[in-house]
Amino acid sequence: MIFKTTPAVEEMKERVCSLHTELLRWGLVTWTSGNVSGRVPGTDLIVIKPSGVSYDDLTPDLMVVTDLEGKVLAGDLAPSSDAESHNVVYQRMPEVGGVVHTHSPYATAWAARAEPIPCVLTAMADEFGGEIPLGPFALIGSDAIGKGIVDTLSGHRSPAVIMQNHGVFTIGKDPKAAVKAAVMAEDVARTVHFARQLGEPVPIAQEHIDSLYDRYQNVYGQQPSSKEQ
Amino acid sequence: MIFKTTPAVEEMKERVCSLHTELLRWGLVTWTSGNVSGRVPGTDLIVIKPSGVSYDDLTPDLMVVTDLEGKVLAGDLAPSSDAESHNVVYQRMPEVGGVVHTHSPYATAWAARAEPIPCVLTAMADEFGGEIPLGPFALIGSDAIGKGIVDTLSGHRSPAVIMQNHGVFTIGKDPKAAVKAAVMAEDVARTVHFARQLGEPVPIAQEHIDSLYDRYQNVYGQQPSSKEQ
Amino acid sequence: MIFKTTPAVEEMKERVCSLHTELLRWGLVTWTSGNVSGRVPGTDLIVIKPSGVSYDDLTPDLMVVTDLEGKVLAGDLAPSSDAESHNVVYQRMPEVGGVVHTHSPYATAWAARAEPIPCVLTAMADEFGGEIPLGPFALIGSDAIGKGIVDTLSGHRSPAVIMQNHGVFTIGKDPKAAVKAAVMAEDVARTVHFARQLGEPVPIAQEHIDSLYDRYQNVYGQQPSSKEQ
Amino acid sequence: MIFKTTPAVEEMKERVCSLHTELLRWGLVTWTSGNVSGRVPGTDLIVIKPSGVSYDDLTPDLMVVTDLEGKVLAGDLAPSSDAESHNVVYQRMPEVGGVVHTHSPYATAWAARAEPIPCVLTAMADEFGGEIPLGPFALIGSDAIGKGIVDTLSGHRSPAVIMQNHGVFTIGKDPKAAVKAAVMAEDVARTVHFARQLGEPVPIAQEHIDSLYDRYQNVYGQQPSSKEQ
Numbered sequence: 032m033i034f035k036t037t038p039a040v041e042e043m044k045e046r047v048c049s050l051h052t053e054l055l056r057w058g059l060v061t062w063t064s065g066n067v068s069g070r071v072p073g074t075d076l077i078v079i080k081p082s083g084v085s086y087d088d089l090t091p092d093l094m095v096v097t098d099l100e101g102k103v104l105a106g107d108l109a110p111s112s113d114a115e116s117h118n119v120v121y122q123r124m125p126e127v128g129g130v131v132h133t134h135s136p137y138a139t140a141w142a143a144r145a146e147p148i149p150c151v152l153t154a155m156a157d158e159f160g161g162e163i164p165l166g167p168f169a170l171i172g173s174d175a176i177g178k179g180i181v182d183t184l185s186g187h188r189s190p191a192v193i194m195q196n197h198g199v200f201t202i203g204k205d206p207k208a209a210v211k212a213a214v215m216a217e218d219v220a221r222t223v224h225f226a227r228q229l230g231e232p233v234p235i236a237q238e239h240i241d242s243l244y245d246r247y248q249n250v251y252g253q254q255p256s257s258k259e260q
Numbered sequence: 261m262i263f264k265t266t267p268a269v270e271e272m273k274e275r276v277c278s279l280h281t282e283l284l285r286w287g288l289v290t291w292t293s294g295n296v297s298g299r300v301p302g303t304d305l306i307v308i309k310p311s312g313v314s315y316d317d318l319t320p321d322l323m324v325v326t327d328l329e330g331k332v333l334a335g336d337l338a339p340s341s342d343a344e345s346h347n348v349v350y351q352r353m354p355e356v357g358g359v360v361h362t363h364s365p366y367a368t369a370w371a372a373r374a375e376p377i378p379c380v381l382t383a384m385a386d387e388f389g390g391e392i393p394l395g396p397f398a399l400i401g402s403d404a405i406g407k408g409i410v411d412t413l414s415g416h417r418s419p420a421v422i423m424q425n426h427g428v429f430t431i432g433k434d435p436k437a438a439v440k441a442a443v444m445a446e447d448v449a450r451t452v453h454f455a456r457q458l459g460e461p462v463p464i465a466q467e468h469i470d471s472l473y474d475r476y477q478n479v480y481g482q483q484p485s486s487k488e489q
Numbered sequence: 490m491i492f493k494t495t496p497a498v499e500e501m502k503e504r505v506c507s508l509h510t511e512l513l514r515w516g517l518v519t520w521t522s523g524n525v526s527g528r529v530p531g532t533d534l535i536v537i538k539p540s541g542v543s544y545d546d547l548t549p550d551l552m553v554v555t556d557l558e559g560k561v562l563a564g565d566l567a568p569s570s571d572a573e574s575h576n577v578v579y580q581r582m583p584e585v586g587g588v589v590h591t592h593s594p595y596a597t598a599w600a601a602r603a604e605p606i607p608c609v610l611t612a613m614a615d616e617f618g619g620e621i622p623l624g625p626f627a628l629i630g631s632d633a634i635g636k637g638i639v640d641t642l643s644g645h646r647s648p649a650v651i652m653q654n655h656g657v658f659t660i661g662k663d664p665k666a667a668v669k670a671a672v673m674a675e676d677v678a679r680t681v682h683f684a685r686q687l688g689e690p691v692p693i694a695q696e697h698i699d700s701l702y703d704r705y706q707n708v709y710g711q712q713p714s715s716k717e718q
Numbered sequence: 719m720i721f722k723t724t725p726a727v728e729e730m731k732e733r734v735c736s737l738h739t740e741l742l743r744w745g746l747v748t749w750t751s752g753n754v755s756g757r758v759p760g761t762d763l764i765v766i767k768p769s770g771v772s773y774d775d776l777t778p779d780l781m782v783v784t785d786l787e788g789k790v791l792a793g794d795l796a797p798s799s800d801a802e803s804h805n806v807v808y809q810r811m812p813e814v815g816g817v818v819h820t821h822s823p824y825a826t827a828w829a830a831r832a833e834p835i836p837c838v839l840t841a842m843a844d845e846f847g848g849e850i851p852l853g854p855f856a857l858i859g860s861d862a863i864g865k866g867i868v869d870t871l872s873g874h875r876s877p878a879v880i881m882q883n884h885g886v887f888t889i890g891k892d893p894k895a896a897v898k899a900a901v902m903a904e905d906v907a908r909t910v911h912f913a914r915q916l917g918e919p920v921p922i923a924q925e926h927i928d929s930l931y932d933r934y935q936n937v938y939g940q941q942p943s944s945k946e947q
Contacts, residue, residue: 057290061515061676062669064612134612136676140683143609143690151372153400153426154293154363170697171611172704196693197611211291218290218365225369227687229456232372235425239399246401286748380830382858382884383751383821440749447748447823454827458914461830464883468857475859519744519905520898522841592841594905598912601838601919628926629840630933654922655840685916 034096034104043071043078043206044094050210051086054133057214060086065133065213066111069206070121072128075099077121081108112171119177120202124185129206131213134198138163138220142193148220151232155219156243160188163216168195176200188244191216263325263333272300272307272435273323279439280315283362286443289315294362295340298435299350301357304328306350310337341400348406349431353414358435360442363427367392367449371422377449380461384448385472389417392445397424405429417473420445492554492562501529501536501664502552508668509544512591515672518544523591523671524569527664528579530586533557535579539566570629577635578660582643587664589671592656596621596678600651606678609690613677614701618646621674626653634658646702649674721783721791730758730765730893731781737897738773741820744901747773752820752900753798756893757808759815762786764808768795799858806864807889811872816893818900821885825850825907829880835907838919842906843930847875850903855882863887875931878903 050067054060063086068079077097084093095106101118103110111117117130141148141163148163150156155163166183169175180200183192190212191201199216203209226232235243279296283289292315297308306326313322324335330347332339340346346359370377370392377392379385384392395412398404409429412421419441420430428445432438455461464472508525512518521544526537535555542551553564559576561568569575575588599606599621606621608614613621624641627633638658641650648670649659657674661667684690693701737754741747750773755766764784771780782793788805790797798804804817828835828850835850837843842850853870856862867887870879877899878888886903890896913919922930 062672064676134610134676134680136680136683139610139680140687143680143684144688145691146688151425152363152368168691168693168697170700196609196691214291218293218363222363222365222368222372224683224687225365225453226372229369229453230373230375233374233397233425235397239397242399380883381821381826443749447751447821451821451823451826451830454823454911455830458827458911459831459833462832462855462883464855468855471857520901522905592839592905592909594909594912597839597909598916601909601913602917603920604917626920626922626926628929654838654920682912682916 036096036105037071039071039074040076040078040096040105041091043069043076044091044096047078047080047206048089048091048094050206051080051089053210053214054131055086057217059133059135059213059217061134065131065135066113066117067129067131067206067210068111068114068117069129070127076104077114077118079114079117080111081106082111084108113176115174116171116176116180116200119174120180120200123177123181124202126204127202129203129209131201131203131206131209132198133213133217135213135217135220137224138191138193138199138217139197140224141165141220142195142197142199145195148193148216148223149232150235150240151223151226152219153235153243154215155223156235156240157247158212158215159191159219160244160248161240163189163191163193163220166192166194166200168197265325265334266300268300268303269305269307269325269334270320272298272305273320273325276307276309276323276435277318277320279435280309280318282439282443283360284315286446288362288364288442288446290363294360294364295342295346296358296360296435296439297340297343297346298358299356305333306343306347308343308346309340310335311340313337342405344403345400345405345409345429348403349409349429352406352410353431355433356431358432358438360430360432360435360438361427362442362446364442364446364449366453367420367422367428367446368426369453370394370449371424371426371428374424377422377445377452378461379464379469380452380455381448382464382472383444384452385464385469386476387441387444388420388448389473389477390469392418392420392422392449395421395423395429397426422449494554494563495529497529497532498534498536498554498563499549501527501534502549502554505536505538505664506547506549506552508664509538509547511668511672512589513544515675517591517593517671517675519592523589523593524571524575525664525668526569526572526575526588528586533579534562535572535576537572537575538569539564540569542566571634573632574629574634574638574658577632578638578658581635581639582660584662585660587661587667589659589661589664589667590656591671591675593671593675593678595682596649596651596657596675597655598682599623599678600653600655600657603653606651606674606681607690608693608698609681609684610677611693611701612673613681614693614698615705616670616673617649617677618702618706619698621647621649621651621678624650624652624658626655651678723783723792724758726758726761727763727765727783727792728778730756730763731778731783734765734767734893735776735778735781737893738767738776740897740901741818742773744904746820746822746900746904748821752818752822753800753804754893754897755798755801755804755817757815762808763791764801764805766801766804767798768793769798771795800863802861803858803863803867803887806861807867807887810864810868811889813891814889816890816896818888818890818893818896819885820900820904822900822904822907824911825878825880825886825904826884827911828852828907829882829884829886832882835880835903835910836919837922837927838910838913839906840922840930841902842910843922843927844934845899845902846878846906847931847935848927850876850878850880850907853879853881853887855884880907
């Protein structure tokens with residue numbers, strides 16, 4: 032069967048490609064170490080960064096289109112070596128339209144100690160609804176990482192998980208929302224790191240976390256579109 | 261009643277818009293997380309950033325004009341979700357012409373530990389006249405944050421307050437002065453953080469703090485305009 | 490004997506020159522403190538940065554061509570004062586086609602404490618196959634630094650070594666690979682530094698390190714070219 | 719007496735103006751908080767940044783020309799409020815042709831703890847010939863800061879001094895050399911800070927410091943011009 036592209040696929044290739052700029056801009060990635068993917072709305076088609084291509088050289092045409100099992104449908108290059116982990120998320124979380132993976136340094140430092148990031152900032156309550164949870168140590172090359180992500184995030188408010196000794200995975204309704212979660216995860220990982228360096232941050236009461244999260248998800252931003260400050 | 265704009269309103273929209281560039285440039289904000297507002301001189305009109313718009317996409321025309329109670333008088337978008345806190349400051353501090361809010365990381369780390377930032381740098385004595393004080397924990401969605409800011413800053417030399425578990429608010433005679441205070445607050449929060457990481461900074465005697473503050477407020481810069489080094 | 494340049498020499502001058510941009514971009518160098526060199530494939534010719542020239546002013550024509558003993562064959566300027574150390578590596582490791590030296594801050598901080606950087610990140614297992622080893626304290630002005638690099642890296646998986654009280658040297662099959670190793674060495678030095686600031690990172694079992702390293706060296710990237718994520 | 723400019727004065731105005739770009743580029747200054755000055759060779763004329771002007775707005779024509787007592791000879795703006803400290807250095811150290819002052823964060827953090835920066839990096843031995851010494855606490859508004867700088871640096875190898883609770887002053891044979899010293903002072907202040915965060919750096923033996931310093935001052939760079947790596 033020959034794959035025929037559509038305007039929706041081409042648009043997703045442009046969006047996924049350009050969102051990598053945000054990973055660089057906010058200091059989340061080094062060399063070629065992070066990747067963004069997106070699900071073409073209403074389909075089982077995934078668009079993902081090719082493996083081993085510098086961010087400077089990324090163009091929409093280099094993006095790889097795969098099915099949910101990772102079979103390459105379009106694109107001359109191999110997909111990101113993290114594609115299998117992205118695909119497990121798309122398979123098991125149908126509401127997810129975008130996935131991001133980085134080794135952003137502050138969040139990854141928490142992951143190296145196998146510590147979830149505690150919710151001691153109102154901005155964390157807003158965005159993550161509580162702590163950023165810790166997922167298991169898992170090796171690449173099977174569905175272990177993907178399963179660890181899904182098991183940790185299922186039933187959790189947070190769109191971000193830190194995987195032990197590894198890095199960060201985030202999800203969203205679309206790739207931009209997943210990128211925002213990755214950017215904010217590093218931002219709060221850094222501020223809480225700084226806070227902990229000189230003592231103990233003050234906890235926020237659970238009822239206040241709940242109230243902040245509820246408000247942010249339902250009131251912020253330009254309705255009915257994005258939820259931003 | 262229909263709002264009619266004036267040259268002073270349009271000028272304030274341009275100034276408020278362009279000052280957001282400084283928040284980005286000095287590393288105070290991530291994604292869309294900070295905001296600047298200004299009072300149109302001699303009026304009760306406030307110009308503020310719209311909610312949920314990327315800094316790249318800000319233009320003067322997108323700025324929102326409100327009255328002191330937050331009623332939108334001009335602008336197609338909703339104002340920043342922090343507008344209510346800004347407005348309480350403008351209502352209760354008539355000398356204030358600009359307000360800035362950020363979650364700048366070093367200052368917010370002190371806020372997460374509920375610690376004021378001690379005055380151990382001559383630059384802090386110059387700009388803040390002593391420590392940067394701590395305001396209370398307060399939830400968004402009422403006038404609690406605004407009251408906490410005003411109660412903390414009233415009768416204090418510092419134009420900056422760190423709000424517990426939240427972030428920084430600064431005030432000034434105009435938006436640029438409030439932005440400068442936000443930039444310098446993060447700068448000194450960072451240096452004092454570094455100093456404390458490896459031991460105890462040496463305190464500065466109160467009489468020296470007083471002398472430095474007095475001189476800086478009355479002698480520095482190009483008279484009679486801005487007070488800068 | 491008069492040196493006659495070749496297209497391969499000229500191409501190497503361009504590559505070595507432009508790779509210095511990456512040292513700046515990723516924050517590895519300050520002022521003129523780092524340098525890149527490359528071996529012209531199939532020859533004993535080395536191309537290296539001139540000494541004391543600002544990165545802004547580097548052009549391919551300023552690159553210095555030497556033999557393996559450091560005798561200048563082409564170029565109007567003196568080679569980097571680190572050239573002797575680079576040359577010892579090229580003499581004793583014929584498989585090496587590129588060498589990079591920096592004082593990148595996080596990696597150099599480990600070197601100042603004379604501590605190897607422990608392998609507690611999957612990205613370290615991928616790139617370095619284990620810890621980044623520590624080389625001896627050695628003075629410039631003899632072959633001591635070069636010998637220390639070679640003795641430490643021989644028989645080690647890591648393409649990076651931190652030299653006590655000094656900085657980082659990396660090797661690669663070509664200059665770009667050595668630059669990538671320098672960039673990733675600083676990246677992991679930083680993340681492990683952050684992790685250690687707040688506790689003890691969780692070790693990765695040796696069998697998992699072996700598995701990750703083996704996979705990364707043999708599977709990643711666009712085959713058969715570069716090995717990147 | 720009316721001041722008549724010369725080509726040497728105009729050239730120094732251009733050099734002093736453009737060197738402020740380096741302070742920004744290497745992260746040494748925030749808002750308008752640092753300044754560069756230079757002595758016109760063979761004269762008692764000093765060129766210095768005006769007070770309270772943003773780095774973006776600096777042009778050679780805005781530079782202020784003074785005599786050694788700080789009397790303004792040319793320029794429409796007031797000189798930097800630190801001019802008096804610069805002038806004391808020029809008066810008492812006739813070999814000095816450039817002075818730089820910053821509050822660069824890592825170096826200033828050592829100053830806030832009143833700790834000299836120990837020489838645990840070969841690059842420090844090269845550039846500073848040992849530790850970066852600590853000068854006294856001194857108030858602005860008299861010659862106290864200038865005297866503290868001169869008393870500390872006289873007979874010391876280091877071209878940089880950290881002034882207690884304040885910041886960094888550096889000297890050089892010309893403004894560029896003083897800027898290089900300021901950039902390298904922050905660079906080593908940062909690396910030694912990082913090293914100390916996780917333990918004790920290994921000292922370098924005094925004989926090795928002497929050997930490194932001697933070599934760097936006499937051998938490095940393109941002879942007979944600048945001494946850079």
